[in-house]
Amino acid sequence: xTAEVSPSTIAVLKRQLSPGQEFLSIVKHADTLVILCxxxxxxxxxxxxxxxxxxxxxxxxxxxxxxxxxxxxxCAINPDKVVEELKGRIDLAWSTNGEYQRVILVGHSFGxxxxxxxxxxxxxxxxxxxxxxxxxxxxxxxNRGWEFSHxxxxxxxxxxxxxxxxxxxxxxxxxxxxxxxxxRGGPFITSLQLLWLRxxxxxxxxxxxxxxxxxxxxSVDDIVAPEDNLDRIFGRSxxxxxxxxxxxxxxxxxxxxxxxxxxxxxx
Numbered sequence: 235x236t237a238e239v240s241p242s243t244i245a246v247l248k249r250q251l252s253p254g255q256e257f258l259s260i261v262k263h264a265d266t267l268v269i270l271c272x273x274x275x276x277x278x279x280x281x282x283x284x285x286x287x288x289x290x291x292x293x294x295x296x297x298x299x300x301x302x303x304x305x306x307x308x309c310a311i312n313p314d315k316v317v318e319e320l321k322g323r324i325d326l327a328w329s330t331n332g333e334y335q336r337v338i339l340v341g342h343s344f345g346x347x348x349x350x351x352x353x354x355x356x357x358x359x360x361x362x363x364x365x366x367x368x369x370x371x372x373x374x375x376x377n378r379g380w381e382f383s384h385x386x387x388x389x390x391x392x393x394x395x396x397x398x399x400x401x402x403x404x405x406x407x408x409x410x411x412x413x414x415x416x417x418r419g420g421p422f423i424t425s426l427q428l429l430w431l432r433x434x435x436x437x438x439x440x441x442x443x444x445x446x447x448x449x450x451x452x453s454v455d456d457i458v459a460p461e462d463n464l465d466r467i468f469g470r471s472x473x474x475x476x477x478x479x480x481x482x483x484x485x486x487x488x489x490x491x492x493x494x495x496x497x498x499x500x501x
Contacts, residue, residue, distance in 0.1 A: 257282075257299040258327070259289065265335040266295040267363070269324060271345030273374075274413065275307050281342065284373075288340075296334070298327055304344060310409040313348070313422045320352045321361070328363045336368040339445075344416065346375030351426050353445070354433045369446040377449075379418035 257278045268288050270281045278299035285297050300323045302316050303309065328334070341349035349370060356364035415422040430444075437443055 256301045256323075257285065257297070259285065259297040260331060261294065261296065264294055264296040264331070266292055266338065267324075267327060267331075267334040267336075268292065268295045268297045268338045269320075269340065269349065270297065270299045271320065271339075271341040271349050272299065272302060273343030273345050274304050274416075277301060277305050284340065284342075292338075295338075296327070296331055298323070302345065302348065304412060307413070308411050311412055313412055313415050314351075316412075317348055317351045317355065320348055321356055324352070324356075324363055325361065333362065334366060337363050337366045338369055338371070339367060340371040340373065341375065342373040343376055346372040346377070347416065347422070347426060350375075351429065354426075354429045357433060358436075367445045369448060372447065372449045375449060376416065379416050379420055379423040 270278075270284055270288070272278055272280045278301055281299050285299065288295060288297055300320055302320070303311055304316065324337075339349040339353060341347070350372070353364060353367055353370060414420065417423070434444055
């Protein structure tokens with residue numbers, strides 16, 4: 235059955251999303267649910283270009299970009315709470331708009347960690363939507379967390395050092411910044427890695443496998459290192475030409491857009 239895309243829906247996709255607000259685009263007779271999770275210090279509006287690509291590629295899809303509440307660089311929300319909120323939002327979309335034939339998860343930067351953990355936990359919890367996840371697309375995923383390294387430009391290094399100092403003061407005052415939990419070797423990163431290994435082993439024992447995972451890393455990226463996307467347990471990896479605008483929004487060069495399309499729907 236072919237989805238009907240209204241002119242108003244297309245208009246919404248073509249204009250800037252409202253900062254700080256969740257975005258949900260619904261079409262009639264949708265058979266696919268696509269979840270787009272934004273990165274740290276940005277909001278759903280950072281993924282409006284990705285939403286446009288998804289809509290043009292899979293017109294029969296409902297697109298959800300939940301607001302993860304991590305725009306404040308010094309936010310103290312527990313990352314596991316962010317995961318729980320994402321699972322709850324997907325559960326609501328699943329029950330409200332009807333069961334879908336397939337689900338596609340797309341995560342950018344910190345959002346990639348969130349979608350991976352939400353997927354793994356939902357599978358262990360026997361969530362209906364988790365069993366329909368066909369593939370996971372990770373854009374510049376912080377798979378191993380962040381650290382001060384030679385990949386950082388000098389301005390970024392200085393900015394991070396200042397931020398780390400402010401974060402330490404905040405932590406001393408009893409409000410640990412979320413960013414400290416996703417540092418390399420941090421509790422959230424370690425628990426995610428162990429959970430992913432456990433999931434792989436559990437599915438393998440039943441003759442099943444993790445949903446195909448495609449990783450895309452930009453050629454212009456001083457934060458996420460190529461090594462972060464080459465771990466065997468994180469699935470199939472690929473490199474793609476992509477760059478960031480200064481405000482952290484994701485946009486694709488023509489060639490990169492084609493590679494993203496092949497990743498999300500190779501058919």
